[in-house]
Amino acid sequence: MNYLLEIKNLVKKYKEVVAVDDISFSIRQGICFGLIGPNGAGKTTTIEMVEDIIPPTSGEILYKGKPRSSLFKQEVGIQFQQTTLLSSLTLRETLNTFKNLYNDPADIEEIIDICNLRDIQKRLNDRISGGQKQRLMLALAMINKPELLFLDEPSTGLDPQARRNLWSIVQKIKERGNTIILTTHYMEEAQRLCDEIAIMDNGRIIAEGTPDQLIKEHCKGVTVILPRNSIKIPLSSLPFRFREINGRIEIRTNDINSCLNTLLSENADLTEMIVRSPNLENVFLNLTGKQLRE
Amino acid sequence: MSFKRLWAMLHARNLEFFRDRSALGWNFLFPFLIVAGFGIIFGGKDYSEYKVGVFPSQSEIVSMKDIDLPSGFKETRFIKFIGFVSFEDGAERLKHHKIDFLVKAGSPSHEYWVSGTSPKGYIVEKLFKASLFPENKNIAEKMEVRGKEIRYIDWLFPGILAMNMMFSALWGVGYVVVRYRKTGVLKRLNATPLTAFEYLSAQILSRIFILMFTLAAVWIGCSLFFSFKVEGSYFDLFLIFLTGSICLSAYGLVIAARGTSEEFTSGVVNFITWPMMFLSEVWFSLEGSPRWVKLIAKLFPLTHMLSAVRKVMNDGARLADVTPELAVLIFMTAISIAVGAALFSWNK
Ligand SMILES: Nc1ncnc2c1ncn2[C@@H]1O[C@H](COP(=O)(O)OP(=O)(O)O)[C@@H](O)[C@H]1O
Numbered sequence: 001m002n003y004l005l006e007i008k009n010l011v012k013k014y015k016e017v018v019a020v021d022d023i024s025f026s027i028r029q030g031i032c033f034g035l036i037g038p039n040g041a042g043k044t045t046t047i048e049m050v051e052d053i054i055p056p057t058s059g060e061i062l063y064k065g066k067p068r069s070s071l072f073k074q075e076v077g078i079q080f081q082q083t084t085l086l087s088s089l090t091l092r093e094t095l096n097t098f099k100n101l102y103n104d105p106a107d108i109e110e111i112i113d114i115c116n117l118r119d120i121q122k123r124l125n126d127r128i129s130g131g132q133k134q135r136l137m138l139a140l141a142m143i144n145k146p147e148l149l150f151l152d153e154p155s156t157g158l159d160p161q162a163r164r165n166l167w168s169i170v171q172k173i174k175e176r177g178n179t180i181i182l183t184t185h186y187m188e189e190a191q192r193l194c195d196e197i198a199i200m201d202n203g204r205i206i207a208e209g210t211p212d213q214l215i216k217e218h219c220k221g222v223t224v225i226l227p228r229n230s231i232k233i234p235l236s237s238l239p240f241r242f243r244e245i246n247g248r249i250e251i252r253t254n255d256i257n258s259c260l261n262t263l264l265s266e267n268a269d270l271t272e273m274i275v276r277s278p279n280l281e282n283v284f285l286n287l288t289g290k291q292l293r294e
Numbered sequence: 295m296s297f298k299r300l301w302a303m304l305h306a307r308n309l310e311f312f313r314d315r316s317a318l319g320w321n322f323l324f325p326f327l328i329v330a331g332f333g334i335i336f337g338g339k340d341y342s343e344y345k346v347g348v349f350p351s352q353s354e355i356v357s358m359k360d361i362d363l364p365s366g367f368k369e370t371r372f373i374k375f376i377g378f379v380s381f382e383d384g385a386e387r388l389k390h391h392k393i394d395f396l397v398k399a400g401s402p403s404h405e406y407w408v409s410g411t412s413p414k415g416y417i418v419e420k421l422f423k424a425s426l427f428p429e430n431k432n433i434a435e436k437m438e439v440r441g442k443e444i445r446y447i448d449w450l451f452p453g454i455l456a457m458n459m460m461f462s463a464l465w466g467v468g469y470v471v472v473r474y475r476k477t478g479v480l481k482r483l484n485a486t487p488l489t490a491f492e493y494l495s496a497q498i499l500s501r502i503f504i505l506m507f508t509l510a511a512v513w514i515g516c517s518l519f520f521s522f523k524v525e526g527s528y529f530d531l532f533l534i535f536l537t538g539s540i541c542l543s544a545y546g547l548v549i550a551a552r553g554t555s556e557e558f559t560s561g562v563v564n565f566i567t568w569p570m571m572f573l574s575e576v577w578f579s580l581e582g583s584p585r586w587v588k589l590i591a592k593l594f595p596l597t598h599m600l601s602a603v604r605k606v607m608n609d610g611a612r613l614a615d616v617t618p619e620l621a622v623l624i625f626m627t628a629i630s631i632a633v634g635a636a637l638f639s640w641n642k
């Protein structure tokens with residue numbers, strides 16, 4: 001298969017820690033690839049080695065089948081987890097400055113529209129909100145019409161509305177056919193935006209695949225949730241494994257049909273029943289025994 | 295090497311500088327205030343004065359008519375008499391070197407007090423003793439110094455401009471780049487095709503432009519209030535200042551090369567600027583200082599720049615006369631750029 005990026009046996013050691021511990025993965029052209037994991041998993045270290053910002057301790061990184069050349073920076077767009085910009089420039093001046101650093105830049109008006117920056121383009125960089133700043137960073141990452149876009153935790157620290165707003169922008173970028181590498185510790189974000197996912201923990205990739213594959217493989221079954229008082233018989237006589245939390249009964253089952261049949265035959269009231277299919281959060285929990293976010 | 299990228303960074307940096315109003319104002323005001331301050335304090339007079347305390351005197355300002363002191367002493371130039379009510383007052387000031395010499399008015403035995411460790415006190419003592427003897431004419435023959443006298447302000451003015459240039463270059467290149475490294479601005483720029491050479495050239499060029507602009511503005515501002523004598527050509531002065539500003543900015547580059555701690559960098563900048571300010575003859579000449587002090591001074595670009603500027607401004611030298619200074623400055627620039635570029639790092 002034709003990969004845009006191939007990462008082989010990548011390692012990054014710092015004095016005290018091995019931040020990235022021998023990982024390999026490949027990314028096909030045109031997909032959104034997600035690196036998922038808790039804080040400190042090694043996502044930023046990995047993505048910054050691939051971006052050619054920090055040197056790896058060892059390993060190989062191939063872009064279009066070859067080691068990265070000086071053209072690499074012309075062709076990729078990068079959004080860091082945190083950046084500060086020249087403080088006394090306006091958003092528009094900042095975009096213009098960055099535009100002039102590239103041989104074949106995008107149309108600045110188009111970028112301003114895609115990233116919803118039109119109303120605030122005359123504001124100074126240090127006079128904008130967190131969501132606006134993330135959109136500006138995204139705009140800067142897009143300024144060279146990149147073939148490959150790196151987004152490191154693009155929605156961290158945003159309120160739910162700003163986050164949804166950002167997702168819809170990333171969605172638009174995806175539709176234009178750009179390849180995207182994204183890191184996040186929000187499963188919802190990964191599930192919504194990513195075509196393929198690698199789950200990282202302690203510097204290693206512990207699972208890889210499409211979101212559906214990962215869920216099918218690592219979280220069989222569904223969770224049925226009922227209010228405690230909708231079950232009329234003594235709990236101990238229920239024929240499945242369950243947990244009682246906050247006055248609710250949570251039943252994990254691999255066979256939803258027989259589970260529901262049993263409940264109906266015991267005259268349980270199913271009016272307030274919730275059936276939850278597993279998500280990536282559960283995948284991570286099952287794989288590591290810990291929550292993604294503490 | 296892309297001029298488009300270099301120009302983009304240069305433009306951004308200049309916008310930033312001229313937008314920061316308070317820093318901008320200070321950049322022009324600071325050297326102007328210093329020149330103005332010294333202009334007023336010295337008012338064209340010589341700056342070296344001997345201070346002699348006299349007691350008893352009712353007021354601090356001594357009326358020369360009424361005070362009873364040897365007339366030869368009273369008439370000595372460059373002595374300023376300060377009155378004290380009692381001996382204790384005067385002695386206190388003498389002890390703290392606020393005055394160089396203390397004398398009792400109307401004393402038949404000409405009582406005086408002087409600190410044994412004060413060189414100025416020693417001179418005044420000699421003057422005082424000499425004034426007690428009858429005029430001894432024809433012992434030494436007095437000769438006049440030929441040529442025009444150089445006023446202190448004409449000597450000091452280029453020093454202050456050059457000193458300001460030095461501070462502005464080291465802080466403006468060194469400190470600012472370190473701050474950008476710390477906040478991550480450099481890291482973001484490193485994610486673009488911009489090269490270190492382009493980025494650093496833009497920083498230096500923008501700073502040189504700012505330095506020369508400030509120089510012109512302050513020069514014009516000061517000459518509205520004071521008259522400076524420029525013996526040589528303005529064009530030569532401009533070239534020397536330009537070479538100097540390139541050299542000083544390149545020094546800033548070495549400071550900017552590494553590090554993310556603003557505190558550490560400001561320590562380093564202070565460590566360089568303060569000795570440079572005192573040993574480059576901005577304020578006083580190093581004539582008669584120990585050899586090692588003069589050697590250290592030779593390491594500072596400011597020394598060579600100022601020497602050249604003063605030769606042109608005060609003595610009317612031509613560019614050819616200051617070739618050694620210019621050569622040293624260009625040599626130092628080349629070394630600084632090589633070291634700064636070799637050490638430079640975008641990352642923390
Ligand atoms: N410059 C560094 N020096 C030392 N340790 C580092 C450095 N950068 C990251 N680390 C360590 O490497 C590990 C992975 O960090 P990071 O890649 O930032 O994780 P993530 O982005 O997944 O939150 C952490 O334990 C972190 O403390």
Ligand SMILES: [Mg+2]
Binds near residue numbers: 044
């Ligand atoms: Mg991170």
